[in-house]
Amino acid sequence: MVEERRIRLWQDKVETQIDMNGDGPPLVFLHGPWGLRSDRDFLDRLAATHRIYAPRHPGTTPGDPDAIHQLDEWWDLVVYYGELLDRLGLGAPALVGHSFGGMVACEIAAAMPERVKRLVLIDPLGLWRDELPVNNWMILPDDQRRQALFADPAGGAAERFFELPAEPGARAEAQAGFIWSQACTGKFVWPLPDKGLKKRMHRIAAPSLIVWGDADAVIAPDYAKDFAERIADARVALIARAGHLPHLEQPEEAARLVREFLGR
Amino acid sequence: MKVCMFHLMPYRDLAPDFDQRYKSAYLDPVWFDVADPDKVGQYYNWTLDEMVHAARAGMHGLCTNQHHQNVYGFMANPSLMGSVLAKLTNGQNVAIVQIGSTLPATSPPTRIAEEYALIDCISGGRLVAGFPTGLPTDATISNGVVPVEQRERYREALQLVLKAWQAREVFAWNGKHYQLPMVNLWPRPIQQPHPPIWIPGSGSATTVEFVVDRDDCFCQLSYFGAKNAETLGDYYWETVARRGRDANPYRLGFLQLIGVSETDAAAEEYAPHVEYFFHKLLYTPQYYQAIPGYQDHTSLVRALKAPLRERFDLRALKYKDFVERGFLIAGSARTVRDQLIDGIKRLRIGHLLALLHFGSMPHQLCLENIDRFCRDVLPSLQDLWDDEWEDRWWPQRLQPKQPVASAAGS
Secondary structure, eight states, rough: OOOOEEEETTTEEEEEEEEEOOOEEEEEEOTTTTTTTOOOOHHHHTTTTSSEEEEEEEEOOOTTTGGGOOOOOOOHHHHHHHHHHHHHTTTSSSEEEETHHHHHHHHHHHHHHGOOEEEEEHHHHHHHOSSSSSOOOOGOOOOHHHHHHHTTTSSSHHHHHHHOSHHHHHHHHHHHHHHHHHHHHTTTTTTOOOSSSSHGGGOOSEEEEEETTTOSSSSSHHHHHHHHHSSSSSEEEEEEOSSSSSSSSSSSHHHHHHHHHHOO | OEEEEEEOOOOOOOOOOHHHHOSSBBBBSSSHHHOOOOHHHHHHHHHHHHHHHHHHHHEEEEOOOOOOOOOSSOSSSSSHHHHHHHHHHSSSSOEEEEEOOOOGGSSSHHHHHHHHHHHHHHTTTOOOEEEEHHHHHIIIIIIIHHHHHHHHEEEEHHHHHHHHHHHHEEEEEESOOOEEEOOOOSSSSSSSSSSEEEESSSSOOOHHHHHHHTOOEEEOOOSSOOOOOOOOOHHHHHHHHHOOOOGGGGGGGEEEEEEEESSSSGGGEEEEHHHIIIIIIIIOOHHHSSOOTTSSSHHHHHHHSSSSSSSGGGGGGHHHHHHHSSSEEEEHHHHHHHHHHHHHHTOOOSSSEOOOOOOOHHHHHHHHHHIIIIIIIIHHHHHTTTTTOOTOOOSSGGGOOOOOOOOTTO
């Protein structure tokens, strides 16, 4: 059963909801630009062996959208997550981040190496190559978004990801959540998701696993090597038949890789 | 009422297959594949000539605007155009309406405070200071402003500009987005404490409320015509009433495409140009306009539940549709006059922004449109509201109204 805990951080100016379930060593999951809505199945798989803590990024907790204006910079966000770990009483959890969340996880592990036991990056943002630009996920046409995010744009994972409630009010709320999550996470990385991580990531001490969907059309799998080269103890695992959200398209494989790496 | 000439300064000679080749008028068309710099030089000059002609013909104000990286209108810095217009219209009873420079996209925004003050000085106090938040395509893509910060930056920038215009002492600005150690602006505007402020918007409830609370003039820059603006118009006047402001029509500006001809049938001369405008120029997909964060959460939820601005499949509409549905008011002077007065009264418009050049309209036709409008339509409009209301959003030095100049057609 998922326990939803709300806490106020940042001089009580930011409320965040943390979804918690499972038993075992602590694992903090940081979601991507589209919110936590679709990650539940993957998290349940990890919850078989770990105590999962899945916070929502600032501004994306329902009921407190304007909290996003309380943090301004990348540095604020890293310190904010340090505070979150303190408040949850987590000394050095495993840290798993997807996409934008992977970039944040990487930065936490670089800024506070002692606070991260093991690091898992799933299709993380954070690096930039001019010859292989990251596809700007915030300005994708509707007819290209599916192709950019999913290896199989017509598959079940894509269907579930884009599914909206039929009732108009709930539908509007769901759409707003999807858009607002991108707005809030985008605040820290617009216009390009390169905020100097390459200067800092040599500090990462945690053994790291870099997971990548081999058909990722947002940030190409070639970037996996760039991350691995810059982290002292890193290995790469590509997932076949998966795009930018391999933990949704191939949840079993993704969860297996993560659990094996985390040693349970 | 006041009527101002609005001009977008578009690319006038796009290839017929432009809209098949590109998915957007913004951002995608590469200059070298589309544009001819000599032609563009000609457009800028024509635009200035058309604006000056409109001033001589009796228009009350001339409106410039800022857009980037597109074929739809590219006065990249409206202050450059506005300063030329200020100089060329010196001695005339015409406002220079900068509507305007986009504050959040200019850093530091004191640059805009200086440019506006400079225009006010050159023009002898004829500036109307317009402060758009900026289209998402312009501000967030062309200028890299963080979408969710655009509004917040805008508000801080506006405060900074107003203080920079008025402060009697040198001050330091320690803002969230801007930090300046010593602000002591040179020049300052002739109009003190500040020139009239107009704030354009297209459909954001938050902007409407902000403008009403500030007691500025709200300009609705819709291209869909007065006929299709009732939802936002109603919302605007309800907000005005709810917030305890008076119903002075001068607190509302409205943009309207207008084409005046000798007869209703002859107005078909505008057909290719209005279709070019809506099919080729006003052709920016949602994914470039509705970037996540460009609306605050409240406006976003509202827009998803009950949009203030209607959406149309513009490319399915033809000249006849644009006229019948009121996107374009075109016809004989009488037809145009009747339809305009109807819309003006219904929406309570005090400042009409007349888009007398649109799309591929050639220079000569634009001059004729201006002449016919100023000669045969404007005289019937300009006395509206004046018996009841004072225009508090107009340069003081221009207050006494002059008769419409006889320059029309000269």
